[in-house]
Amino acid sequence: MLNKQVLLASRPAGTVTPDNFRIAEAPLPEPGEGEVLVKNEWLSLDPYMRGRMNDAKSYAPSVDVGALMVGQTVGEVVESRHPGFRRGDKVLTSLGWQLFGVAKGKELMLVDASRVPASYYLGVLGMPGITAWFGLFEIGKPKPGDTVVVSAASGAVGSVVGQLAKQEGCRVVGIAGGRAKCDYVVRELGFDACVDYKAGRLLEDLRAACPKGIDVDFENVGGEVLDTVLRAMNPFSRIVVCGLIAEYDATEPYGYRMLRAILVNRIRMQGMIVFDWKDRYGEALADLSARIAAGKLRYKESIVEGLENAPRGLMALLSGGNFGKQLVKLG
């Protein structure tokens, strides 16, 4: 049996294209002492992957050209030479864009797939959910009655942020692309309103949806969306800079013209990366699990089938063409 992998074939010049990837076959890896062979079942696609395709210095190293694309998966143990794992166990891994992989025991986390689908550990109970939890509560610090705006509101992070903020007693306004996503955000996720940035009246629509201004902006998009949101921020408001997906594919960085609002309105704008809280993931997971068990967190997955379609899935994610947490089903 052969392994199949997606490699970085070339660095994107702006928008990611299929040419930037190459599918390769490789021998099935063999686990050494203390290692585990995992058959990946779900691959998570996330905006941060775009950054890893660049050569630029960032908070994590780039993927080398010709190397395996990085990413988290959920899979099943097929062979274990580690006492903590048995054949059939479901595990969360960082094995990347491939069907099989070998990892050391400490690189794997057992997941309990008896009460929630295993794929949830890549989304609402994984990095996106934990990102939403720490970003909102530790940086956004919403108070009851605050107006909280969330961009990419139907996405893996945004959908959790909005539901958490709603449960804190906030007015929650999403920003999403297109009528279908906005309807979902309001009707299914329970946001108070959702502004369609594709409708071309972002500032007016945002002001109408936020009659008392904006107290917290949870920013996943950046670019013109953030520059417009800045115009409606209240004095002493907070901006959680979690993602700037609008910039990732751009060849030139966006020129933000509304920074003066930070001075005039004494805004606190702060960047975040989830692993800054890695010693505290348990706090977030316990709370998120409890909310899921109580039926309080809705969650949507956007699934492409087959490893060879992973590049297409990432391109959809980066252009806003997906809808919900983006996954690749490998099993």
Add this chain to the structure above:
Amino acid sequence: MLNKQVLLASRPAGTVTPDNFRIAEAPLPEPGEGEVLVKNEWLSLDPYMRGRMNDAKSYAPSVDVGALMVGQTVGEVVESRHPGFRRGDKVLTSLGWQLFGVAKGKELMLVDASRVPASYYLGVLGMPGITAWFGLFEIGKPKPGDTVVVSAASGAVGSVVGQLAKQEGCRVVGIAGGRAKCDYVVRELGFDACVDYKAGRLLEDLRAACPKGIDVDFENVGGEVLDTVLRAMNPFSRIVVCGLIAEYDATEPYGYRMLRAILVNRIRMQGMIVFDWKDRYGEALADLSARIAAGKLRYKESIVEGLENAPRGLMALLSGGNFGKQLVKLG
């Protein structure tokens, strides 16, 4: 005897010009019951005044066209109908750009001109000094060993920020315009280094002066200076947005292209306005006074003579043509 005033004649379209002001004579005002007539001796010129000349919504109302230019002064009581003030008392006022003015008792603050010059209450012991103190300690939060960058380093706020940071055990690097200001900042104020932004190698010079990167940026300038500083900021660093003087005269807002650094390096960028701490001014003043008494704070004034030269003084301040705290001597 007549009063003399400087009125806003027209709103500037970009750079402030002499045409935007008009000198007018007016009858000497008479104090009513509970009021005091003050002869202004020193008028403070500050960057915020540029904002008041616009029509745009900001944290304080605009000056109407035809109205008196706003500003703080230090003056002497010439007639008092308030029990708390006597003829000859020195007072801090908000009476604006005029030779005489009438104020209610609660709008005046007695100053002690026996140990420091009265003009200090417009600078190092006034709004600029208090701004430096709260901005640095409450938002910048420098730790010993941190590298602190201060733009407009020879100015009323920047010179205090840098000296306070130095006394906290930080490496302190100024940014100023021209060799003379940079020499002053290093030799007189004791900064570790000062980068001349007019030399045209801001990023390279900044990197050389900050070999360990920047932990705190106290931003008085904005525009290209801030956009360049963003490129050298460390993970978990802080930016105190105190002023954006580079933008005040611009007809188009500057387009900041390095905002992605906020995400990648988890920077906290926060705007400030000194009156947010008005209930706590006493804390700052007590500490600043003690440092002055101990000879630990150097301070430089840039003085223009005569009310009719106040517009010229403001224009110099806004273009970086002044050197030190900008004052108009009226007495």
